[in-house]
Amino acid sequence: MASCVLVTGAAGFVGSHLLELLTRDTTKIVAWQKPGTEPLVAGDGVRWATVEMLDREAVRAALRTIQPEVIYHLAGLPHVGDSWGKTRDTFEGNVLASHYLFDGLRREGLKPRVLITSTAFVYQPVERALLESDPVCPNSPYGTSKLAQEMIAMRAWEDDRIPGLVARAFNHIGPRQSPSFVAPGIAKQIATIEAGLAEPVLRMGNLESRRDLMDVRDTVKAYRAMMLSATPGIPYNVSSGTSVIIKDLVDLFIAHAKVPIRVEQDPAKFRPVDTAFLQGDHSRLTADTGWTPTIPFERTVEDLLAYWRDQ
Structure with a gap:
């Protein structure tokens, strides 16, 4: 039986490109969208569900229904500039929603590989190419929320053995x-x-x-590559170099x-x-x-x- 792949935030920009990539060779895909949104790309054979990720019990119930073995967690607020005026929304969308996702997995006894999409803006800025070992010191509400999201994924791996994969994505466009x-x-x-x-x-x-800056189509290929062979609990820079x-x-x-x-x-x-x-x-x-x-x-x-x- 084919494993179930879940994509959260699938209705958005990156989600649309990830679905286009996954539907080429994946048969069982469930896509979550936020209430009140419409997908940019429907995706051939993709099963859509509307799930409010700020509703803890709704997230758990949805996970129980589909029993995913792979999760690409794209849901959240993606804009650095907007985070100054929408700080509460940023932390709810990036931190609380991620907490409820891992909480639901833990309570249901599920241990899929979960890729979370963090950001380069967690780093302390330096005038050279950043390594994953460089200090983190975000300078925006967005970067701070993403660092907290990373910590949730890493704790899930260390404490619950849920394989959390951390993608520190640099700017992707398309x-x-x-x-x-x-x-x-x-x-x-x-x-x-x-x-x-x-x-x-x-x-x-x-x-x-x-x-x-990197093409989003390269970015989603990196996410799929990470899902296949990246090590849980450590960050990976997803960048053009x-x-x-x-x-x-x-x-x-x-x-x-x-x-x-x-x-x-x-x-x-x-x-x-x-x-x-x-x-x-x-x-x-x-x-x-x-x-x-x-x-x-x-x-x-x-x-x-x-x-x-x-x-």
Whole structure:
């Protein structure tokens, strides 16, 4: 009998790409979505369920029904900038929901491999590629919530022997991502300008920060590779291993635009606290799973623009 794979937060950006990957060779997939949401991608043969992950008993009952052997836990609030104004929602979505998930597994006696999606923003910033052994010192409510989420997964492994896999994901971008994030925000603005619906001005926040950006389709392949062979209870950087200055990212998008566009900085787009440099070293992930990123950055930019031009 085929094992049941559960994807929480499956209706969202990363969930849609993970479902597209998993449905190629996985027959029994259950996808959880938050009440009031609709999936970006339905997925062939995927069985959908609406589960409020802030309801402890509802989570336990849903786990009892499906008895998953593999869980990709994507549910949560993903935005660093929004976390300053939505701190309570951020901690509930990232910490409390994760606690209820592992609590439900423990009470039901289930021990699936559970991948949680943490973030590079748990690290204390340094001006070099980050290793998993580097100090953690998050500088935002989002980063703090993700560090707490990691601790829940690690405690579940140490105390309950539920294999918690910790993916410290660096910035990942691609089609279907919310334009509140920098790369899709640029792509949407350019598509709107090309359609003649806005003046030819690209409004940006901080252009000097440097980010490790990777195609989301590579990111979900890393998650699957971790599920197959990563070691529970230790973090793995999911990163491209390179970084780009946001100004250079803007220039690359503009080079693919169909009309001339100028850039203006918008003070409203600056964060209260920003990390100047963020780049990851994925050596541990590659050594343990064989995964490496493969999608050229220019293709990601072209696909993002194509997506927003079609909207």
